[in-house]
Amino acid sequence: MTTHTHHHTPTDAPLTLYGETFASRLLLGTSRYPSPSVLLQAIERSKPAMLTASLRRQTGSGGEASQSFWNLLREAKVPVLPNTAGCHSLQEAITTAEMAREVFETDCIKLELIGDDYTLQPDTLNLPEAASRLIKSGFKVLPYTTDDLVLCQRLVDVGCQAVMPWAAPIGTGKGPINPHALRTLRERLDVPMIVDAGLGLPSHACQVMEWGFDAVLLNTAVALAQDPIRMAGAFADAVSAGHAAYRSGAMQAQDSAQPSTPVLGTPFWHQS
Numbered sequence: 001m002t003t004h005t006h007h008h009t010p011t012d013a014p015l016t017l018y019g020e021t022f023a024s025r026l027l028l029g030t031s032r033y034p035s036p037s038v039l040l041q042a043i044e045r046s047k048p049a050m051l052t053a054s055l056r057r058q059t060g061s062g063g064e065a066s067q068s069f070w071n072l073l074r075e076a077k078v079p080v081l082p083n084t085a086g087c088h089s090l091q092e093a094i095t096t097a098e099m100a101r102e103v104f105e106t107d108c109i110k111l112e113l114i115g116d117d118y119t120l121q122p123d124t125l126n127l128p129e130a131a132s133r134l135i136k137s138g139f140k141v142l143p144y145t146t147d148d149l150v151l152c153q154r155l156v157d158v159g160c161q162a163v164m165p166w167a168a169p170i171g172t173g174k175g176p177i178n179p180h181a182l183r184t185l186r187e188r189l190d191v192p193m194i195v196d197a198g199l200g201l202p203s204h205a206c207q208v209m210e211w212g213f214d215a216v217l218l219n220t221a222v223a224l225a226q227d228p229i230r231m232a233g234a235f236a237d238a239v240s241a242g243h244a245a246y247r248s249g250a251m252q253a254q255d256s257a258q259p260s261t262p263v264l265g266t267p268f269w270h271q272s
Contacts, residue, residue: 012247015049015192015214015215016192017108017140017142017161017162017192018108018140018161018162022049022050022079023047023049024046024047024048024049024215024236024239025049025209025214025215025216025239025240025243026046026047026048026049026205026215026216026218026235026236026239027048027049027050027051027052027081027194027196027215027216027217027218028042028043028046028048028050028051028052028217028218028219028222028232029051029052029217029218029219029220029222029223030051030052030053030069030073030219031054031219031223032219032220032223032224033222033223033228034223034228036068036069036072038228038229039072039223039228040072040075040076041229042222042228042229042231042232043076043078043232045229045230045232045233045236046222046232046233046235046236047236048078048236049078049079049215050078050079050080050081050108051073051076051078051079051080051081052080052081052082052083052110052217052219053069053073053080053081053082053083053104054082054083054085054086055082055083055084055096055099055100055103055104056085056086056096079106079108080104080106081106081108081109081110081142082097082100082101082103082104082106082108082109082110083100083109083110083111083112083144084096084097084100084109084110084111084112084113085112086112086114087112087113087114088113088114088115088117088123090113090126090129090130090133093111093112093113093130093134094130094133094134094137097109097111097134097137097139098137101139107138107139107140108139108140108142109134109139109140109141109142110142110143110144110164110196111127111130111131111134111141111142111143111144112144113126113127113130119169120169120170120171121146121169122143122144122145122146122166124145124146124148124151127143127145127151127155128151128154128155128157128158131143131155131158131159131160132158132159135158135159135160140161141159141160142160142162142163142164142194143155143160143163143164144164144166144196144197145163145164145165145166146165146166147165147166147178147181147182147185148181149181149184149185149188149189152165152185152189152193153188153189156189156191160191161191161192162191162192162193162194162214163189163191163193163194164193164194164195164196164217165182165185165193165195165196166195166196166197166198167182167195167196167197167198167199167204167208168197168198168199169197169198170197170198170220171197171198171220172198172200173198173199173200173201173220173221174198174200175198175199175200175201175203175204175207176195176198176199176204176207176208177198179211182195182208182211182213183211186211186212186213192214192215193213193214194213194214194215194216194217195208195213195215195216195217196216196217197217199216199218199221200220200221201221202231202234202235202237202238203238205218205235205238205239205242206238206239206241206242206245207242208242209238209239209241209242209243209245209246210242210245210246210250211246212246215239216235216239218235221235222235
């Protein structure tokens with residue numbers, strides 16, 4: 001168990017996951033958009049680092065719909081991060097990951113192991129074991145997890161080179177409901193961390209980037225906006241702004257007012 005404190009220092013380096021660098025710090029999900037055309041335009045507007053896609057969604061509808069989605073992902077020319085959405089058991093997640101590796105031709109996998117159907121909370125007890133097995137099979141695992149520090153440390157210990165803590169439960173759009181836990185994670189872990197799930201507004205994304213998170217992963221907040229294309233752009237701008245603010249070293253908040261113009265001595269226009 002890792003116990004020493006790390007201090008995550010801001011750098012100008014691009015987002016790096018398992019040795020691969022990305023120009024963007026926004027990852028975008030591909031489900032629930034009003035149409036394939038809107039999804040494609042949202043991708044063009046926000047220029048995400050990766051697109052997440054569910055193997056089940058990809059193959060579940062079968063035939064033509066499935067093929068057109070596959071063609072759309074190819075047309076987008078953005079790396080695909082397959083996920084194991086909807087998996088409830090260790091074996092189910094491993095089998096889905098292996099199928100996704102074949103279909104999407106990538107070793108990257110977003111590991112989702114669901115422990116509760118109603119809240120879509122991750123199965124925290126079995127997550128490290130699932131991650132460990134997938135890593136031993138040559139996968140580059142990005143685990144969807146809660147903001148629990150000990151769990152995230154354990155995921156790093158079994159070989160995850162990045163972790164994806166939630167801000168709030170999937171699809172709630174509540175934004176970071178436990179700022180203390182997220183900030184503690186950032187302080188203690190030195191691996192890339194992507195806030196995944198529960199972000200509803202660009203200000204939420206900006207906030208977690210200001211705290212020093214490396215990227216955000218969104219789906220519902222863009223897909224269910226009245227204008228998903230414009231919202232995708234707004235989130236991309238917010239992520240850039242938040243990261244720039246983190247790198248800039250923000251001033252510390254003060255309890256008392258500090259005049260921004262000093263009032264010492266005589267005003268310069270009275271000086272002869």
